[in-house]
Amino acid sequence: MAMSLLRVLAQNAKPTISSIVSSNLQRETCIKCVAIVTTPISWSAVRYNPSFAGKVTANQLWDGVTSVSNAGRKRGRGRNAKKRIDLNRGQQLGIGKSGLVYPGLTGPALVGKKMLSISDQKKSKAPSEAPPVEKKSRFPEIPALQRGYSGRKFPGTSIGPPDPINDYEFEGFDTRVLEYKMVSHMTGNLGRKMRVSALVVTGNGKGLAGFAVAKAPKGQAALRKAKNMAAQRLQYFERYNDHTVFHNFAVKEHKTTLFVQKMPKGHGLVCHRVLQTICQIIGIEDLHVKTEGRTGNIQNVTKAFFRGLMEQETHQELADRVQLNVVEYRPELEWLPLPVANPTCGKSRDEPITEEDFDFENMYYQDGKIPLKKEKDPMYRYTKDPVQWKKFLQIHKDRNQIMARNMRIIHGLEPSKEDIKLRQKPLK
Amino acid sequence: MAASIPFRSTSSYSTLFTRLANLKVRRRSFAHTSKALCASSEETPPSSSNSDGRDPFPVFVDNKVQHLLSNITGFDILKIAGPHKKHLEKPKYRLLTDAELKGEMTKARERLSKRLQIPPYMNPRKPNLTPLAVDPDLAQFDTSNYVFTDVTFGVKDRDRTVVIREADGTLRIAPWDVRDRMNQIYNPREGKEYLKPQMFDEQNLERMISEKKYVYILDRACCQFEPDDPDFIRTTHRVYRAIDSAGDHDDLRSTRHFGSLAFYLVWHKTADSLLLDMLNRDLSSDAADLVRLYGILHPQSACAGVLGQLSPDSGSTAVVQVYIDTSSTLTSELQLALQAMDDAGKGHRSGLNK
Numbered sequence: 171m172a173m174s175l176l177r178v179l180a181q182n183a184k185p186t187i188s189s190i191v192s193s194n195l196q197r198e199t200c201i202k203c204v205a206i207v208t209t210p211i212s213w214s215a216v217r218y219n220p221s222f223a224g225k226v227t228a229n230q231l232w233d234g235v236t237s238v239s240n241a242g243r244k245r246g247r248g249r250n251a252k253k254r255i256d257l258n259r260g261q262q263l264g265i266g267k268s269g270l271v272y273p274g275l276t277g278p279a280l281v282g283k284k285m286l287s288i289s290d291q292k293k294s295k296a297p298s299e300a301p302p303v304e305k306k307s308r309f310p311e312i313p314a315l316q317r318g319y320s321g322r323k324f325p326g327t328s329i330g331p332p333d334p335i336n337d338y339e340f341e342g343f344d345t346r347v348l349e350y351k352m353v354s355h356m357t358g359n360l361g362r363k364m365r366v367s368a369l370v371v372t373g374n375g376k377g378l379a380g381f382a383v384a385k386a387p388k389g390q391a392a393l394r395k396a397k398n399m400a401a402q403r404l405q406y407f408e409r410y411n412d413h414t415v416f417h418n419f420a421v422k423e424h425k426t427t428l429f430v431q432k433m434p435k436g437h438g439l440v441c442h443r444v445l446q447t448i449c450q451i452i453g454i455e456d457l458h459v460k461t462e463g464r465t466g467n468i469q470n471v472t473k474a475f476f477r478g479l480m481e482q483e484t485h486q487e488l489a490d491r492v493q494l495n496v497v498e499y500r501p502e503l504e505w506l507p508l509p510v511a512n513p514t515c516g517k518s519r520d521e522p523i524t525e526e527d528f529d530f531e532n533m534y535y536q537d538g539k540i541p542l543k544k545e546k547d548p549m550y551r552y553t554k555d556p557v558q559w560k561k562f563l564q565i566h567k568d569r570n571q572i573m574a575r576n577m578r579i580i581h582g583l584e585p586s587k588e589d590i591k592l593r594q595k596p597l598k
Numbered sequence: 599m600a601a602s603i604p605f606r607s608t609s610s611y612s613t614l615f616t617r618l619a620n621l622k623v624r625r626r627s628f629a630h631t632s633k634a635l636c637a638s639s640e641e642t643p644p645s646s647s648n649s650d651g652r653d654p655f656p657v658f659v660d661n662k663v664q665h666l667l668s669n670i671t672g673f674d675i676l677k678i679a680g681p682h683k684k685h686l687e688k689p690k691y692r693l694l695t696d697a698e699l700k701g702e703m704t705k706a707r708e709r710l711s712k713r714l715q716i717p718p719y720m721n722p723r724k725p726n727l728t729p730l731a732v733d734p735d736l737a738q739f740d741t742s743n744y745v746f747t748d749v750t751f752g753v754k755d756r757d758r759t760v761v762i763r764e765a766d767g768t769l770r771i772a773p774w775d776v777r778d779r780m781n782q783i784y785n786p787r788e789g790k791e792y793l794k795p796q797m798f799d800e801q802n803l804e805r806m807i808s809e810k811k812y813v814y815i816l817d818r819a820c821c822q823f824e825p826d827d828p829d830f831i832r833t834t835h836r837v838y839r840a841i842d843s844a845g846d847h848d849d850l851r852s853t854r855h856f857g858s859l860a861f862y863l864v865w866h867k868t869a870d871s872l873l874l875d876m877l878n879r880d881l882s883s884d885a886a887d888l889v890r891l892y893g894i895l896h897p898q899s900a901c902a903g904v905l906g907q908l909s910p911d912s913g914s915t916a917v918v919q920v921y922i923d924t925s926s927t928l929t930s931e932l933q934l935a936l937q938a939m940d941d942a943g944k945g946h947r948s949g950l951n952k
Contacts, residue, residue, distance in 0.1 A: 518699075581793050
């Protein structure tokens with residue numbers, strides 16, 4: 171094929187590219203031949219270079235990214251425009267990461283008459299003054315225990331003790347944000363005017379606590395204002411044995427109702443997250459609260475809980491009111507009768523109280539209404555669903571096997587793995 | 599009678615059963631043996647640990663001794679009730695008049711005083727190896743032994759008849775370990791395990807003693823063993839010795855084990871550090887009771903002789919002084935402690951919670 175082409179070329183005194191292309195030959199072969207044959211022809215290939223590199227300066231490039239037109243600036247653009255970064259910061263021309271010295275390029279080529287070869291430069295050279303640029307994380311990580319209820323939001327987070335008043339330092343106090351929201355009102359001049367409203371609770375974990383709501387145009391200002399206001403509204407709550415409330419009670423604030431139950435030591439806080447935070451600040455460790463109605467209204471939940479705690483009757487007050495000894499029976503102490511309060515006058519009244527008159531569990535619910543407690547069927551989960559019931563039967567069959575196996579292992583009666591394999595083989 | 603043998607559908611089953619268990623013929627001998635079982639602790643030779651070779655059990659059950667032991671145990675009602683691990687439950691509240699409260703407290707004290715029953719102090723039991731009957735016709739009847747257990751309702755574990763027909767045709771009273779296992783099978787007790795817990799192995803026991811879990815070990819031993827079980831005696835005595843050497847006598851006060859501890863120490867004439875502990879805690883009446891106990895347990899000793907001559911209304915200091923003069927090994931320390939107690943003028947106060 172190549173030979174035939176050469177013949178064609180020899181016949182034409184002035185061969186052109188178009189004539190070559192028009193011959194039905196494979197293009198690749200064709201161009202190779204051209205390179206060989208058309209040397210005397212003056213022909214330069216003009217190629218379009220699409221890259222901007224080398225055409226514009228760094229400054230021009232940065233301008234394109236960072237600058238905003240005047241008209242745009244008036245409209246508020248460019249507020250979040252990027253800033254210029256010195257990409258060469260911490261670098262020196264001619265010195266790379268590996269620290270190699272290229273003789274004649276980055277160092278002298280000759281020492282005396284001896285030619286140097288490529289060598290390692292000592293790294294003991296003075297380190298670059300400016301460290302290389304590190305990209306800053308936009309959201310620095312918050313330790314898990316310092317986070318609030320959700321994400322990077324304020325509610326649930328601690329904002330430290332209140333500011334000291336004159337010489338008085340609030341030692342041992344802590345403040346937690348319960349609610350943090352934007353509120354607005356309309357003005358004739360400015361239109362919708364936004365402010366931040368913050369509800370915080372402050373206390374020392376020993377029964378002293380207060381809460382306050384404050385508003386300010388800036389969030390930090392609102393928090394500070396609320397914190398210091400809460401510090402001036404402290405109330406003291408008596409706690410039973412420093413761990414729980416004195417009795418069950420229900421309390422209602424508008425459409426928010428709380429059913430608070432006294433719990434034994436070790437139970438923990440089982441309640442609305444806001445109430446958990448308040449309990450931690452007051453110093454209550456064991457509690458169960460059922461919240462009903464508008465539980466998202468944090469201000470009402472807080473108000474109701476504080477009012478409920480304040481209106482409690484201590485055991486001593488109860489003993490004085492009924493003129494009888496208040497006696498506690500605890501299961502872990504073998505139901506031993508332990509008097510927790512005696513009448514202050516020194517002796518009780520003579521006639522005893524009947525059991526019907528006194529039901530400590532439901533004594534403090536108002537209007538004779540007591541919360542409905544439904545009996546829970548422990549088998550409910552299994553009996554309703556045939557699949558679950560089948561699963562239950564399987565579990566039920568093997569329910570003691572784990573413990574039995576553990577006992578066998580302890581006493582060395584469990585067969586070895588080899589033994590088990592042997593047993594599993596069919597009998598012959 | 600029920601037998602732990604598999605059911606056989608042979609016509610001669612009942613005859614065979616009767617013959618294996620030998621019921622009718624040997625009924626009398628059973629009665630005799632079960633009595634012998636109960637009395638075995640009295641008949642068995644005393645343990646080698648005591649030099650004068652007496653059986654401690656009759657002395658222990660003596661009313662005077664029991665009274666003294668319960669006196670020195672103490673009665674701290676909160677410690678007896680003690681916080682126990684339980685499922686969380688709400689406390690209950692009642693409003694009581696003074697009279698009602700007093701009644702409730704008395705009832706609770708009565709209820710809890712049952713917790714302080716002192717476990718018997720006995721010598722280890724001996725195996726009974728004499729065969730009840732030998733029936734050569736039954737030899738090689740089966741390759742296994744047959745155990746027959748009396749499961750009549752109301753029979754106590756210690757009185758239960760358990761016999762064993764061996765493969766060679768011998769009928770004998772079942773060994774102790776078999777009896778214990780049969781009792782646990784037919785009359786299971788809460789807290790007792792079918793196999794001996796590894797806690798009571800020498801190595802594990804030492805570890806628990808070093809952790810000072812005295813009351814736990816002793817409680818568990820009471821649950822698991824009979825009081826004349828050699829394991830029970832070994833375990834408890836080891837714990838008593840550890841407590842005495844560590845001076846942790848107070849850990850057992852107001853528990854059922856304090857009486858046993860005191861009895862063990864006095865029986866082995868090593869109660870000096872316990873006495874010192876009592877004097878240091880100003881428990882003078884307890885100290886006097888301990889010395890009186892010494893007099894009863896060792897009637898031949900010089901201390902008992904002098905105590906007998908002492909007038910019955912003499913003070914506790916005098917009683918303790920007799921012991922220090924006659925039988926003590928820590929004379930100087932005891933003398934000092936007694937003097938200090940007298941000087942402080944607290945000599946008349948009795949136990950902490952009496």
